[in-house]
Every structure is written in structure tokens, then in C-alpha cells.
Amino acid sequence: xxxxxxxxxxxxxxxxxxxxxxxxxxxxxxxxxxxxxxxxxxxxxxxxxxxxxxxxxxxxxxxxxxxxxxxxxxxxxxxxxxxxxxxxxxxxxxxxxxxxxxxxxxxxxxxxxxxxxxxxxxxxxxxxxxxxxxxxxxxxxxxxxxxxxxxxxxxxxxxxxxxxxxxxxxxxxxxxxxxxxxxxxxxxxxxxxxxxxxxxxxxxxxxxxxxxxxxxxxxxxxxxxxxxxxxxxxxxxxxxxxxxxxxxxxxxxxxxxxxxxxxxxxxxxxxxxxxxxxxxxxxxxxxxxxxxxxxxxxxxxxxxxxxxxxxxxxxx
Amino acid sequence: xxxxxxxxxxxxxxxxxxxxxxxxxxxxxxxxxxxxxxxxxxxxxxxxxxxxxxxxxxxxxxxxxxxxxxxxxxxxxxxxxxxxxxxxxxxxxxxxxxxxxxxxxxxxxxxxxxxxxxxxxxxxxxxxxxxxxxxxxxxxxxxxxxxxxxxxxxxxxxxxxxxxxxxxxxxxxxxxxxxxxxxxxxxxxxxxxxxxxxxxxxxxxxxxxxxxxxxxxxxxxxxxxxxxxxxxxxxxxxxxxxxxxxxxxxxxxxxxxxxxxxx
Numbered sequence: 001x002x003x004x005x006x007x008x009x010x011x012x013x014x015x016x017x018x019x020x021x022x023x024x025x026x027x028x029x030x031x032x033x034x035x036x037x038x039x040x041x042x043x044x045x046x047x048x049x050x051x052x053x054x055x056x057x058x059x060x061x062x063x064x065x066x067x068x069x070x071x072x073x074x075x076x077x078x079x080x081x082x083x084x085x086x087x088x089x090x091x092x093x094x095x096x097x098x099x100x101x102x103x104x105x106x107x108x109x110x111x112x113x114x115x116x117x118x119x120x121x122x123x124x125x126x127x128x129x130x131x132x133x134x135x136x137x138x139x140x141x142x143x144x145x146x147x148x149x150x151x152x153x154x155x156x157x158x159x160x161x162x163x164x165x166x167x168x169x170x171x172x173x174x175x176x177x178x179x180x181x182x183x184x185x186x187x188x189x190x191x192x193x194x195x196x197x198x199x200x201x202x203x204x205x206x207x208x209x210x211x212x213x214x215x216x217x218x219x220x221x222x223x224x225x226x227x228x229x230x231x232x233x234x235x236x237x238x239x240x241x242x243x244x245x246x247x248x249x250x251x252x253x254x255x256x257x258x259x260x261x262x263x264x265x266x267x268x269x270x271x272x273x274x275x276x277x278x279x280x281x282x283x284x285x286x287x288x289x290x291x292x293x294x295x296x297x298x299x300x301x302x303x304x305x306x307x308x309x310x311x312x313x314x315x316x
Numbered sequence: 317x318x319x320x321x322x323x324x325x326x327x328x329x330x331x332x333x334x335x336x337x338x339x340x341x342x343x344x345x346x347x348x349x350x351x352x353x354x355x356x357x358x359x360x361x362x363x364x365x366x367x368x369x370x371x372x373x374x375x376x377x378x379x380x381x382x383x384x385x386x387x388x389x390x391x392x393x394x395x396x397x398x399x400x401x402x403x404x405x406x407x408x409x410x411x412x413x414x415x416x417x418x419x420x421x422x423x424x425x426x427x428x429x430x431x432x433x434x435x436x437x438x439x440x441x442x443x444x445x446x447x448x449x450x451x452x453x454x455x456x457x458x459x460x461x462x463x464x465x466x467x468x469x470x471x472x473x474x475x476x477x478x479x480x481x482x483x484x485x486x487x488x489x490x491x492x493x494x495x496x497x498x499x500x501x502x503x504x505x506x507x508x509x510x511x512x513x514x515x516x517x518x519x520x521x522x523x524x525x526x527x528x529x530x531x532x533x534x535x536x537x538x539x540x541x542x543x544x545x546x547x548x549x550x551x552x553x554x555x556x557x558x559x560x561x562x563x564x565x566x567x568x569x570x571x572x573x574x575x576x577x578x579x
Contacts, residue, residue, distance in 0.1 A: 034545065044317035044319060045319070066546060066549060070536075072537050074364075074366070074393075074537075076364050078363075230366070231363075258363070281366075282358065282367065282368065284409070
């Protein structure tokens with residue numbers, strides 16, 4: 001008799017699989033864009049196929065060299081980064097990096113960032129026609145690029161336009177990644193939903209900075225950077241709560257997750273899946289560890305699936 | 317292939333002002349270790365500091381299965397690290413990065429270290445001696461209190477020439493002055509350097525002037541250590557479009573791959 005199956009045939013092992021806007025994930029843990037490269041960087045440590053999905057490094061239509069150093073700076077319970085979307089461009093990504101992920105059986109989210117609505121639409125077409133990608137995460141919230149990025153993500157009308165343009169070019173699930181640097185996150189989420197998004201990803205980093213008192217200058221070459229890590233978890237939880245309460249779309253949620261408890265908190269405020277990023281830098285096995293933590297919690301609490309606790313902390 | 321493991325601290329002592337030497341039993345990563353590579357060390361148990369600290373290999377004992385670090389307390393991470401005691405465990409990832417390319421056997425090799433930048437050159441010296449190279453080490457510091465590496469270098473059996481800014485030991489002045497004044501370039505087959513960038517730039521000048529090949533080990537603030545986050549970016553040549561990643565493309569680079577802008 002198989003260990004997971006009871007005499008009656010009912011599954012005893014809880015299921016951690018989830019459906020993120022039409023994307024089937026074997027577990028709810030997704031490596032956040034920009035923290036896991038193209039999946040092979042952590043070779044020797046973890047097989048990217050162990051994760052629910054991998055959102056690859058943010059990709060633009062043309063190659064980008066990224067921002068001048070210093071690009072990162074540790075802060076209290078977190079870090080600032082101003083990488084500036086360094087990437088080889090969408091064509092190189094599809095040709096040189098995606099096949100290796102596909103051959104490993106990794107569920108891939110392509111993360112795209114454009115300078116214009118048309119650029120987003122063109123990239124969506126290229127990804128759609130290429131195949132090998134499970135969904136498109138739209139970076140409309142990068143704080144580290146001068147054009148595009150954040151400006152799309154902070155205005156509901158712009159969010160609607162850009163998501164709609166992508167929606168019209170692809171049959172793949174479309175997942176806009178929302179910026180926390182806005183006054184009304186629910187309005188942004190509603191605009192994305194109206195434009196045809198299949199799920200929402202949140203949150204991107206919070207804009208911040210640091211000063212070096214020796215040089216009397218900003219630490220980061222780009223002056224401002226995105227704050228991530230445990231420092232932002234309360235903000236992320238609050239925003240996921242607000243969006244889950246008001247908007248009926250699955251949420252890929254994260255911000256400062258470094259263990260299974262953190263992941264469960266996000267699920268309880270409505271997350272369908274959780275994203276890990278900065279925590280991977282500390283622990284490359286974080287995805288595996290979180291799945292184990294979640295399974296242990298489910299067994300201890302007699303849960304069969306994650307739907308049973310999704311959003312339970314939200315007064316909906 | 318690099319790996320992650322819990323290393324047992326078997327020795328940890330202060331060897332100078334803000335300067336510490338730590339030995340860890342890490343049998344999993346030792347067989348892979350090459351001079352110039354680094355190990356990414358978790359220094360805290362809490363959320364801050366949460367990022368690992370890259371420490372270069374100061375020495376490796378393949379029989380014991382241990383790695384040794386020489387580090388200077390420069391911030392919160394290294395300050396916490398300095399509080400770790402023998403018998404404590406530390407989570408380490410490694411070995412990471414591209415190390416030194418070794419010269420042919422029996423070469424005459426000059427090592428030029430500045431401050432705690434001497435660390436990777438010591439393990440390199442050990443491997444070079446195993447390759448029957450003649451090794452001469454120049455080490456520059458502010459004062460004699462920072463010269464602890466001589467203990468290992470003497471044990472390895474290489475020629476050691478210190479330079480201190482305050483003249484408290486060896487040559488009085490900068491190590492690069494010592495280099496230009498006392499080293500016969502005809503003797504040198506190749507040069508390796510690690511330390512402050514102006515010192516490495518001057519050392520590279522010496523190499524270029526006399527047509528000697530060489531390598532430098534660089535550093536930059538790091539997060540992932542494996543080339544995933546693209547945080548430790550550095551433009552190698554001024555005219556380069558893109559940025560190299562110190563953690564994966566380096567930390568060791570050939571002199572002819574590098575410009576030293578602003579130095």
C-alpha cells in the first residue's frame with residue numbers, strides 16, 4: 001500500500017498544489033523575478049523544478065546594461081537594490097535561456113518590462129508565439145528604471161491600457177505585478193482586473209534610499225532603490241489583504257517571506273501562491289523549506305488543501 | 317560544484333586590531349576549493365544582518381577538511397561574526413567565484429597584498445609552493461599590528477617583505493613604493509594582487525610597464541553570491557557597455573581585463 005493512501009483510498013497527505021489564474025503549480029512557492037536569475041545560477045544548491053514556478057529575471061525588448069554600482073545595500077531587516085533591469089533582451093532570453101528551463105521541467109513565468117504600451121504588447125506576442133512559458137508576469141512597477149516601469153504601475157488608467165494591450169496579444173495567463181508605491185492599491189488592482197488580468201502579483205519593492213556618512217553621498221549609484229526583505233512584510237500583508245477583500249483575482253503574494261510561517265500569513269490574507277526573493281539569498285533552499293513547513297502545518301491542523309485557509313484572516 | 321553546509325568553528329582568534337582569523341571544519345566544500353574563490357558565510361541568526369558575507373579563502377587544510385578566513389571588522393556583519401565562538405556552527409555556501417589561474421610550475425611569482433587583502437594570496441602562496449614556484453610576498457599595512465599573515469606565510473616558506481605606512485615594521489611607506497623600488501622586474505614571471513583599488517592599480521601599472529602578466533582579486537557588495545541577483549556589478553573597462561559580476565565572473569580578473577577609473 002502506498003504511504004499516502006488510506007485503506008479507503010482517500011489522500012492523507014495534504015495537497016499543496018494550487019491554480020494561479022489557470023497555471024497549475026505543484027506547490028505555491030514561486031521564485032520572484034530578479035532573485036533567481038534564469039534558474040541555473042543556483043546549480044549545485046537547488047533544482048529550480050522543485051519550486052512551484054520561477055519568474056525569470058525581468059526582460060525588456062532591447063538589452064539593458066543596468067544601473068551603475070553600487071547596486072545593493074543592506075538595511076535593517078532588508079536590503080535596497082537598484083539593479084536597473086539588467087538583461088540581455090527578450091530575444092536572447094527566449095533563444096538562449098528558456099530552453100534550459102523547459103528541459104528541466106520548470107514552470108516559467110516570463111517577466112516583461114516595457115517603456116511603452118506597444119513594447120509590452122510586442123513582448124507579449126513574442127512570448128506567446130514562442131511557447132515554453134506558463135504565464136506572463138508584467139513588471140509595471142520597477143522602481144529602478146527612469147522610463148516606464150513605475151509610471152505605468154501608479155496610474156489606474158495606464159494600468160488598464162497596458163494590461164489590455166498585453167491581454168489582446170496572448171492567450172497565456174497575464175499577471176501584472178503591482179507597485180506598493182501608490183496611494184490606492186485597490187484602484188490599481190481593479191484596473192488590472194477590468195483589463196483582463198488572470199491573476200495579480202504583489203508587491204514589488206518599496207522605494208527607498210541610504211546615505212553614506214563618510215562620503216556624504218547616497219549609497220546607491222542610482223540614488224533610489226527598491227526595499228525588500230522582512231522589513232516590508234507588514235506592508236505587503238496589508239496590501240494583499242486589501243486587494244483580496246475587494247478584487248476577485250488570484251494573488252501571487254510576497255514581500256519579506258523567509259520561512260513557512262510568513263508564507264502561511266500571506267495565504268491567510270488571500271494569497272493563492274507566494275513569492276520568495278531576498279530570502280533566497282540567505283537560504284537557497286528556502287522554497288523547499290517553506291513547502292515542508294506548510295505541509296507540517298497542514299498535517300498538524302488536519303488540512304487537506306490550501307483553499308481551506310486561503311483568506312481566512314480577511315473579513316470579507 | 318559548490319554546496320551549503322554547517323561548518324564547525326574550531327579556532328577563532330583576534331590577530332590584530334579589528335583583525336580575526338577563523339577556522340571552520342567544512343568537509344563538504346573543501347575538495348572543491350581553489351585559491352581566489354570565496355565562501356558565502358551567514359553571520360547572523362536574525363533578520364539583520366540577513367545577507368551573507370563573502371570571505372575569501374585564507375587557507376585550506378585538505379587533511380582536516382577545514383577552511384580558514386582572515387577578516388577585518390568593518391561593519392555590522394563582520395562585528396557579529398567576530399563574536400562567534402569555537403564550537404559554534406556557521407552556515408556556509410561555497411566555494412564560489414572564479415579563482416586565480418595558476419602559472420606554470422616553477423615560475424617566479426610576486427604577490428602584492430594590501431591590508432586584509434592579503435587573505436586570498438596566502439592560500440595562493442601555499443598552492444604555488446606546492447607547484448614548486450618561487451614566491452615573494454609584499455604586504456602593505458598601516459602599522460605592524462596588521463601583519464598577522466606573516467605567521468602562515470613563514471610556515472608555508474615564502475619570502476615575506478612587509479611595508480607599513482607608519483614604519484613600525486619593514487619598509488616605511490606604501491607597498492607599491494616598495495614594489496617599484498625593490499623588486500627586479502626581470503625576476504618576476506607573474507603577479508597576483510588583492511587590496512585597496514589604488515594599490516592594485518599601481519601594481520597593474522608595474523606589470524604593464526615591464527610586460528608582466530597578472531591578476532587582481534576585486535570586491536563589491538554582494539547579495540546572492542552566485543550570479544542571480546546582479547547586485548555586485550562592476551564595469552571592467554571604462555568603455556564597456558555592460559557590467560561584470562564580481563561573484564561569478566570574478567572575483568579574480570586578469571590585469572588586461574581591467575581599467576582603474578578614478579584611481
